[in-house]
Amino acid sequence: EAGVAQSPRYKIIEKRQSVAFWCNPISGHATLYWYQQILGQGPKLLIQFQNNGVVDDSQLPKDRFSAERLKGVDSTLKIQPAKLEDSAVYLCASRDSGRASDTQYFGPGTRLTVL
């Protein structure tokens, strides 16, 4: 079974530029998550999708971050404009459903450096 795919793996941009990340979840997984992991911290949830609908985006900085999952499969996360504090690893995860007992499977992440 293929895992969660993310691209690119690394990205370096200057502040005020825009950037987009892509995620393809495990086939058949209805729930998709984007997390931000700042160096030395645990991942923090940015947004959760159930199929193509947003379940929770309460911690997404909506003035600069946006995400979509138009067909309920793959997803993109965009930052525009980027700030220095956005430097982090952006993790995508998927889950068979939204049940608390289900395991989340994580992709390798995209490491973003904002200069």
Added chain:
Amino acid sequence: AQSVTQLDSHVSVSEGTPVLLRCNYSSSYSPSLFWYVQHPNKGLQLLLKYTSAATLVKGINGFEAEFKKSETSFHLTKPSAHMSDAAEYFCVVSEPNYGQNFVFGPGTRLSVLP
């Protein structure tokens, strides 16, 4: 809302000695609990999970954890550390409701000395 505390930011052990990584949680419901491991520049990998069945949970690579409701703890142990166990470990709590239902602890970095 649920939360997770990992009591040690860094644990250092010698190869072949026991490992104990501590985790305490706060939850309004009967939670599910997970331990994930993250090796440098690698993705997060599930070690084990507790989902209200047996309180002693066995995972991969010889790790196990015990759920203690009275102590709100879910400590991770391994009888004998291996060099390859050096990594970052995250305790995670999940509640049966939508919205932030997968909360990570801050992580514990495990070093294994030869």
